Amino acid sequence: MKIYSEKETNAISIIANGTKITGDINSNGDIRVDGSLTGKLITKGKVIIGETGKVKGEINCKNSDVEGSIEGKIIVAQLLALKAKARINGDIITNKLAIEPGCQFTGNCDMAAATAPSMKNLSKSNTQKSKPSTPSNYAKYTGIAFQMIAIILVGVFGGIKPLKILQQQLFIGSLFLI
Numbered sequence: 001m002k003i004y005s006e007k008e009t010n011a012i013s014i015i016a017n018g019t020k021i022t023g024d025i026n027s028n029g030d031i032r033v034d035g036s037l038t039g040k041l042i043t044k045g046k047v048i049i050g051e052t053g054k055v056k057g058e059i060n061c062k063n064s065d066v067e068g069s070i071e072g073k074i075i076v077a078q079l080l081a082l083k084a085k086a087r088i089n090g091d092i093i094t095n096k097l098a099i100e101p102g103c104q105f106t107g108n109c110d111m112a113a114a115t116a117p118s119m120k121n122l123s124k125s126n127t128q129k130s131k132p133s134t135p136s137n138y139a140k141y142t143g144i145a146f147q148m149i150a151i152i153l154v155g156v157f158g159g160i161k162p163l164k165i166l167q168q169q170l171f172i173g174s175l176f177l178i
Contacts, residue, residue, distance in 0.1 A: 011030075012029060012030045012031070012032055013027060013029060013030070013031045013032070014031075014034065015031070015032070015033045015035040015036075015037060015053070016035055017034040017035055017050075018035055019034075019035035019036070020035060020036040020037075020038075021035070021036070021037045021038070021039070022037075022038045022039060023038075023039045024039045024040040024041075024042070025037070025039065025040070025041045025042070025043075026042045026043070027042070027043040027044075027045065028043065028044050028045065029043065029044075029045045030043070030045040030047070030048070031043050031045065031046075031047050031048070031061075032047075032048040032050060032053075033047070033048070033049050033050060033053035033054075033055060033068070034050035034051075034068075035052070035053065035054075036055075036056075037053075037054070037055045037057065038055075038056045038057055039056075039057045040057050040058045040059075040060070041055065041057065041058070041059045041060070041061070042059075042060045042061070043060075043061045043062070044061075044062055045062055045063075046061065046062060046063040046064060046065070047061040047063075047064040047065075048064070048065045048066075048067075049064070049065070049066040049067060049068040049069075049070060049086075050067055050068055051067045051085055052068060053067070053069070054069050054070075054071075055068075055069070055070045055072065056070075056071045056072060057071075057072045058072050058073045058074070058075070059072070059073070059075065059076075060074075060075045061075075061076055061077070062076070062077050062078055063077075063078050063080070063081075064076050064080050064081070065081045065083065066080070066081070066082050066083060066086040067083040067085050067086055068085075068086065068087070069086070069087040069088070069089075070086075070087070070088050070089070070090060071089045071090055072090045073090050073091045073092075073093070074088070074091075074092055074093070074094075075093045075094070076094040076095070077094075077095065078094075078095055078096060079094070079095070079096040079097075079098065080092060080094040080096070080097050080098070081098040081100075082100065082103040082105065083100050083103065084101060084102035085102065085103075086100075086103045086104070086105075087103075087104045088103070088104070088105045088106065088107060089106050089107060090106075090107045091107045091108045091109070091110070092105070092107065092108070092109040092110070093109075093110045094109075094110075094111060096111075097109065097111060
């Protein structure tokens with residue numbers, strides 16, 4: 001008899017139409033919701049919200065297809081597909097988004113690659129809040145300052161020589177930003 005590990009199973013958990021669940025769900029496999037869920041839904045697999053499915057809370061998954069309604073935040077590491085009958089009232093964080101005509105969405109959408117969680121962080125989403133990797137204010141303002149200095153040097157001295165000196169300084173300054 002073969003023993004299956006959690007990573008090998010391809011089981012799909014189904015919350016059937018008429019079923020109401022209140023609480024948090026953690027899974028490694030795919031989940032289909034045709035009933036009602038109030039709480040967090042965290043899985044390393046795909047979440048499918050059927051036409052009769054309703055979720056009130058946070059969803060965190062790898063991929064998702066939505067035909068039903070979601071009230072709350074949905075975080076998808078790869079692709080979120082919103083079907084024509086989908087109703088979303090909350091925030092979306094994903095890398096890729098497909099929206100069919102007719103879908104209703106009210107909220108904010110963040111599609112920055114650094115913001116969507118990697119699959120390694122999905123299981124840690126309750127215990128650790130990871131911050132998106134963004135450039136520091138120092139790096140942003142330093143770059144702007146060097147651009148302003150370049151404009152002033154060209155205006156005052158004219159020619160290319162001041163720009164070459166500034167370019168060398170930019171390279172040296174960028175070593176400190178790393």
